[in-house]
Amino acid sequence: MNLILLEPTDFTSETEVLLRGRRLDHVLRVHRAKPGDSLRVGVINGRFGHGTIQHISEETLAMSIRLEADPPPPLPLRLILALPRPKVLNRTIAAATSMGIREMDIINAWRVEKAYWESPRLAADNLRLQSMLGLEQAGDTVLPTIRLHKLFTPFVREELPTTLPGKRALLADPHANEEAPRHVTGTVVLAIGPEGGFIDREVETFKEIGFEPVHTGARILRVETALASLIGRLF
């Protein structure tokens, strides 16, 4: 946790907050902070700054807040992600958010197990928590927008194409002939398939709407590793 994220409801006045629960626990157990200590804070979807501890107990943490800087700019990348296994989903949302991705579309694919769509981890509360963990890691404040698309075809054939003009659309595909490009300018839309990859018909659909299949080497990487490696390469 490289900063403490504040919700609007945490504020008891314009410059004071009162925290309980997960964030208080973290400050108690990890920071082991005491009155007078200064902690890095950021308001969700807002500015950054420092909080000075006024009072801390096992029940509550009171801080006075000074906000002084804007969050880092977003990564110009929209992620189209085939729904991974629930455990992997959590890690991937947090990692993607920590790298500055602010738009994610989680989609169905042939090789996505139907049961994954029943996972409680897809609940808005959990997606928000995982995003917050990513922001707290990165030192960012802006929550991503995460959309769920349980039907592949309507989303990829109809909705997605209208958003592509002016953007570079890439499909991560271990079997692609082309290497992923380096140091691109402008906005990228990056699609990453499920374990085992998109099936040929899905790859064809992406190609038809303008996606370029690209690979990242001879090795097959886990989704969060592939995503980080591609981002390092693209930007």
Added chain:
Amino acid sequence: MNLILLEPTDFTSETEVLLRGRRLDHVLRVHRAKPGDSLRVGVINGRFGHGTIQHISEETLAMSIRLEADPPPPLPLRLILALPRPKVLNRTIAAATSMGIREMDIINAWRVEKAYWESPRLAADNLRLQSMLGLEQAGDTVLPTIRLHKLFTPFVREELPTTLPGKRALLADPHANEEAPRHVTGTVVLAIGPEGGFIDREVETFKEIGFEPVHTGARILRVETALASLIGRLF
């Protein structure tokens, strides 16, 4: 598991293996394979190919093996990693191995908690298992060499410098002024610090022996995310 790694002791003849335990379980529960099915296999530190299932039960899996290809070339990168939290260590070893890193030095640093060095996850057996998980993910066969250095100074001041000539030495440091370079040629030695980073004195020591501090952007990334992102950028 994108391939099944075979140990020399699995072979019952030059072309036949008998498996039990973790790999049998995976073939039963995930592949749901039956006699006659073909699976991708690789011999640890050796070649790749296919195994044809001759017999499978809850107790054993017998396959006939055909080896036909060499593993992908290693990534020309040696990783110097401050010992992370035990849970993070496992993920990082597996991720590093999956990206083709074949040399890792795990070192101490001021901000590494002493208790981490007592973790059973540092046992050779666990490091080997995590490496195998990385190889199975990537479709690779060559285990990395992982060395542990419980003393920072003797390793960084005396041992490490003798191995640096002809290589590019980079230190991942969120506070560095320079961006990480792109698309380098030759071999890289990459040092990554603990949570909270190397302290100033440690950064100075690395600089004195020829490391260039480089950052990867405005955000602070988890070690395995930072590593993947840097690799995507460097190679």
